Amino acid sequence: MNIGQKQVLKHINLSAEEGSVTALVGPSGSGKTTLLRTLNLLQLPSEGSVTVGDITANAGQCHPKIIRDLRQNSAMVFQQFNLFKNMTVKDNVAKPLIFNGIATRKEAEKIALNVLNQVDLSGVVDQYPVTLSGGQQQRVSIARAIAIHPRVILLDEPTSALDPELVESVLQTIANLASKHVTMILVTHEMEFARQIADQAVFIENGEILDQGPAKNLLSGTRPGRISLFVNSLSHSTIKKEA
Template identity: 90%
Template sequence: MSLIEVKNLSVKIGQKQVLKHINLSAEEGSVTAFVGPSGSGKTTLLRTLNLLQLPSEGSVKVGEITANAGDLHKKTIRDLRQNSAMVFQQFNLFKNMTVKDNVAKPLIFNGLANKKEAEETALNVLEQVGLSGVAEQYPVTLSGGQQQRVSIVRAVAVHPRVILLDEPTSALDPELVESVLRTIANLASKHVTMILVTHEMEFARQIADRAVFIEDGAILDQGPADDLLSGTRPGRISSFVNSLSHPTIRKEA
C-alpha cells in the first residue's frame, strides 16, 4: 500500500486554477521528485500534501489519514500534518535559539520527548550530518548551507512518515549547494521517504525513485526518475531537462 495517495486533486486560489486533477502515489521509503518549469504548481502541490494549501477538489492521503476537499476538520488537518515535516526554501530557523534548541524544541512541543531526551536526540542527529560543532551557535553565525542542513535535521528529528522539501537549494550560493545535496542523498540512502521539488535535474535523477513532471498545473508525465529525467526521451520533458545544469552527487552507501 502507498504511503501517500493523491486522487483527482485540484486547487483553485482566487479565480486561478493552480492544480488540475492530480493523481499520484508514493511508496514508503521512496524518493519522489517534482520537476517542471517555474510557476507550474510544484510548490502548491507539495504544500497541499501537508494541507498548508487546502484542496478545492479531490483527496490527499498520508499514512492512515485521508483529507477530502470540502470536508476538512481541524483534527484531520492536525493528524495529517503529524505524518510529515516541511523543509522550505528559506531556512525558517528560530533566530533566538541555538542550533541544538532549533532541533530539540519541536520534539518537546509535539510531546515526542522531554527536554533531556530532545536535547540528546538533537545532538545525535547533528553529529550524523557533521554539525555537532555548531550545536551551541545561533543561526546567524552559520552559512546558508549549514542553516539549510539544520532545517533538514530538524525535520528528520521528529521522525515523520515523509519529509517534504521545497527547492531546498534555491536560496543558496552555488558553492553551498553540494553540502545540502549530500545531506539529502544520505537520507535517500537510508530509505527516508521524501518528496522533493527541485531544479537540480541530475541530482534528482540519481537519488529519486520516481519523477513527476508538472506543467500548467497538471501532470504531463510521471515514472522512474532515471528514465524520465535522462534527457534522452523526445519531446517537452527532455528539452526542459537538457536546458538545466547537471550538478552531480554520489549517493552514499
Template identity: 50%
Template structure:
C-alpha cells in the same frame, strides 16, 4: 522482497487560489520508502502541490491520503489537519529556523512541542543528529552565526528529528551560494539510504537522477508525466522533458 506499498494517494486534486486553478485535477501515488523528484517549469504548481501534502495549502477538490490520515475540502477540522500534518515534515527554501533559539533548541522544538518528548531525550537525539551532519560544535550558537549551507543542514536535521513518514523538500538549494549546494545535496543523498519517503521539488536535474526513484513532471498545474527516473530523465525520455532539461542546463 515484495513491491513497496503506496504511502501517499492523491485523487482528483484541485487547488484554486483567487478562482484560478493552480493545480488542476491531479492524480498520483507515491510508494513508501521511495524518493520522488518533482520537476517542471517555473509557475507550474510544484511548490503548491508540495504544500498540500503538509496542509500549508488546502485543496479545493479531491482527496489526499498519507498512510491512515486523509484530507479533503469537506473535512478540514483542526484535528484532521493536525493528524495529516503529523505525517510529514517540510524543509523550506529559506531555512525557516527560529532566530531566537539556539541550533539545538531549533532541532529539539518539534520533538518537545509536537511529540511531548522529555527535554533530556530530545537533547540526546538532537545532538546525535547534529553530529551526523558535522554541526555539533554549533549546538549553542544562533542561526545568524551559521552560513546558508549550515542553516539548511540544521533545517533538514530538524525535519528528520520529528520522525515523519514523509520528508518534503521545496527547492532546498535555491537560496544557497553555488559552493554550498553540494554539501546540502550530499546530506539529502545520505538520507536516501534510509527508509524515509522523500518528495523533492528541485531544479537540480543531475541530483534528481542520482537520488530519485520516480519523477513527477508538472506543467500548467497538471502532471504530464510520472514514471521511473531512469526512463523519464534518460536521453530517450519524453521530448517535452528533454526540452525542459536542456533549458535548465543552459540557464544554470
C-alpha cells in the same frame, strides 16, 4: 485545485511508496510548490483528498485535528530556512519536539544531538543560526524535519536560496537520507541530482502532470519531446549516493 477563482492544479493523481524518493520537476510557476504545500495542508485542497500514512484529509473536511494529525506524519523543508533566530541550533531542533508533546526536554535534546550529528553539524549545536552558512542553516532545517521521524519529508527547492558553493553539502545530506530509504518528495531544478537519487520523477506543467515514471528514464534528457528540452536546458549538479 483552486486558489481563489484560479485553478492551479488539475487532475493530480500521485502516490509515493514508503522508502522512496519522488522528484517533482517542471518550469517555474507550474504548480510544484503548491502541490507540495497541499500535501502538508499548508494549502487546503478544494477537491480530492490527501493521505499520509493512515491519515486522510478530504477537501472541505480539513478540521484542525486532521491537519495536526497529518502534519505529525510529515515534515516540510522550505527554500528559506525558517529557523528561530533567537534559539541555538540544538534548540531549533529540540524545542518543536517539546512544544508538540513528542518528547520531554531531556529526550528532545538527545534526539536533537543525534540528528545534528547525522547531518554533520555536531560542532555547531550551541551556535545561533546567524553564525552559520546558508548550507549549514538548511541542514539544520533538514535535521529538524527528520527529528520527528515523519512518514514523509517534503522538500521545496532546498538549494535554491544557496550560493553555488554551498549547494553540494545540502545535496549530499539529502542523498544520505535517500540511501537510508527515508521517504521524500522533492521539488528541485537539480536535474542530474534528481536523476541519481529519485526513484520516480513527476513532470508538472501548467498545473498538470505531463508525465511520470522512473527518474533515470524520465530525466535522462534523451527522450524526444518537451521534458527532455526542459531537462537539457538546466545545468547539471552531481552527487554520489552513499553505498
